[in-house]
Amino acid sequence: MGSEPDSQVLLQAGDIANKMRRLALQILEQHPKGDLQFVGIHSRGVIVGERVRELLKDDLGDIPYGTLDISLYRDDLDDMGNMPTLKSSDIPFSIDDAHIILFDDVLFTGRTIKAAIDALTDYGRPRSVELAVLIDRGNRELPIAPDYVGLDVTTSKQDYVRVRLREHDDEDGIYLTKNP
Amino acid sequence: MEPRKDLLDIASLSLEEIEFVLKTAGPFKELFTKSIKKVPPLRGKTVLTLFYEPSTRTRSSFEIAAKRVSADVTNFTVGSSSVVKGESVLDTIDTLQAMKCDYVVVRHAAAGVPNMISKHTKASVVNAGDGFHAHPTQALLDAFTLRETFGDLAGKKILIVGDILHSRVARSVGQICEKLGMEIGVLGPGSLIPQARPKFMRKFYTYDEALGWKPDAIYLLRVQLERQNDQFFPSLNEYHKIYGLTEERFRQVEGEGTWVLHPGPVNRGVELGDDVMTYERTLINQQVENGIAVRMAVLYWLQPETN
Numbered sequence: 001m002g003s004e005p006d007s008q009v010l011l012q013a014g015d016i017a018n019k020m021r022r023l024a025l026q027i028l029e030q031h032p033k034g035d036l037q038f039v040g041i042h043s044r045g046v047i048v049g050e051r052v053r054e055l056l057k058d059d060l061g062d063i064p065y066g067t068l069d070i071s072l073y074r075d076d077l078d079d080m081g082n083m084p085t086l087k088s089s090d091i092p093f094s095i096d097d098a099h100i101i102l103f104d105d106v107l108f109t110g111r112t113i114k115a116a117i118d119a120l121t122d123y124g125r126p127r128s129v130e131l132a133v134l135i136d137r138g139n140r141e142l143p144i145a146p147d148y149v150g151l152d153v154t155t156s157k158q159d160y161v162r163v164r165l166r167e168h169d170d171e172d173g174i175y176l177t178k179n180p
Numbered sequence: 181m182e183p184r185k186d187l188l189d190i191a192s193l194s195l196e197e198i199e200f201v202l203k204t205a206g207p208f209k210e211l212f213t214k215s216i217k218k219v220p221p222l223r224g225k226t227v228l229t230l231f232y233e234p235s236t237r238t239r240s241s242f243e244i245a246a247k248r249v250s251a252d253v254t255n256f257t258v259g260s261s262s263v264v265k266g267e268s269v270l271d272t273i274d275t276l277q278a279m280k281c282d283y284v285v286v287r288h289a290a291a292g293v294p295n296m297i298s299k300h301t302k303a304s305v306v307n308a309g310d311g312f313h314a315h316p317t318q319a320l321l322d323a324f325t326l327r328e329t330f331g332d333l334a335g336k337k338i339l340i341v342g343d344i345l346h347s348r349v350a351r352s353v354g355q356i357c358e359k360l361g362m363e364i365g366v367l368g369p370g371s372l373i374p375q376a377r378p379k380f381m382r383k384f385y386t387y388d389e390a391l392g393w394k395p396d397a398i399y400l401l402r403v404q405l406e407r408q409n410d411q412f413f414p415s416l417n418e419y420h421k422i423y424g425l426t427e428e429r430f431r432q433v434e435g436e437g438t439w440v441l442h443p444g445p446v447n448r449g450v451e452l453g454d455d456v457m458t459y460e461r462t463l464i465n466q467q468v469e470n471g472i473a474v475r476m477a478v479l480y481w482l483q484p485e486t487n
Contacts (some may be wrong), residue, residue, distance in 0.1 A: 041377070069207065071221075072219040072220060072221045072480070073219070073220055077221050078483075081182070081482075082181055082182055082183070083181050083182075083183050083200075083204075083481055085181065085200065085203055085204060086203070086204050086206075086207040086208070086480075087207065088207050089207065089208065090209065122214070122218075123214065123216075
């Protein structure tokens with residue numbers, strides 16, 4: 001698998017590694033003492049969070065890590081052709097009073113993040129929740145802003161951003177297809 | 181997975197659909213250890229339970245499941261004394277239609293009533309047991325429980341004991357176990373084992389012979405005491421002696437590490453003795469807990485046409 005016709009490469013494997021480091025450095029700058037908990041959103045947000053967590057190991061040690069499936073909290077379940085297969089949400093620690101950083105691969109309309117915040121607050125009441133994303137492609141439909149961004153890209157609503165990460169897709173690469 | 185409107189039986193489900201429900205039920209079950217056990221996929225939807233036959237467990241299980249996926253639940257209990265004719269069922273459907281329910285959970289003594297209702301309503305219909313026909317959510321929760329216990333079920337042996345003839349549970353459980361690749365044996369009074377049974381059901385004549393087959397799990401069907409007037413076997417005592425999991429047989433089962441299932445409610449001293457209830461490989465309580473998770477998965481999967 002590689003790029004598809006009519007699609008341009010936004011990030012290659014090496015660039016992705018750099019963007020992950022960038023996320024890690026930004027987080028370290030804001031939270032030099034750590035005291036954080038990470039939560040990755042299924043599927044690829046989990047991978048982004050894991051990689052950043054790995055990069056911060058030397059400075060911040062083992063950051064508690066949880067995963068979240070937001071399918072049940074989506075606001076468009078009624079309109080979906082196919083029902084998503086649920087994955088385990090696994091947050092093996094108390095989030096009460098914790099500083100949480102949520103991870104996702106792409107930030108687009110903001111609806112996934114809204115759902116993630118809804119899901120998260122069913123686990124407890126965090127002190128704060130921040131958002132880290134690999135790509136911010138704009139076109140928000142809700143008032144949601146990221147705190148840490150790997151790459152900002154200007155896209156239109158009809159464009160398609162495809163993220164491939166090797167833990168899930170056998171390769172690292174991010175592609176933009178214009179008006180597919 | 182493509183949504184369906186109704187869940188009426190196991191026979192019409194594809195293996196992919198069964199797998200989808202079993203996989204989806206897992207994450208629902210994980211919610212039970214959280215302090216907030218509720219998730220929002222059916223927010224704003226109404227689930228109506230319509231039981232023409234008395235049932236406390238199945239109805240409560242559906243009710244809890246519906247509430248945990250954030251639906252509003254109304255229970256419509258039809259008096260057991262009222263003689264229910266085809267006509268009045270259709271009248272009831274008109275009432276439902278006017279109430280704008282999105283999901284209807286139906287139990288009826290006559291086979292096919294849920295199918296008929298499903299043809300006349302835009303709401304999703306879930307069959308919670310119809311006559312001798314089917315009880316699909318029971319079969320799904322049993323399959324989920326067996327999966328939890330054994331992992332892959334291919335080649336595993338299950339022995340179903342009791343009234344196979346009148347049992348919608350036996351029918352649906354048999355079908356799902358067959359679809360998942362299990363070997364199925366049946367044991368019960370000759371008058372209660374159907375002559376025309378599916379080829380995959382292997383018939384045993386005695387308990388010794390059946391235990392010699394070395395089943396991985398034994399599924400005890402409830403003896404329907406309300407059917408005792410029909411005289412399919414001489415007495416409950418005799419049933420216990422010949423087809424019950426007596427103390428003596430239990431010791432053999434315990435020695436082999438065989439798992440025991442029962443759809444509940446149990447008749448102690450008929451299908452099983454007291455010691456089976458405290459046996460660590462009795463899955464009866466897991467079946468009850470898993471029933472809620474599986475029914476949540478079913479409600480999540482079905483898509484009514486009322487949207």
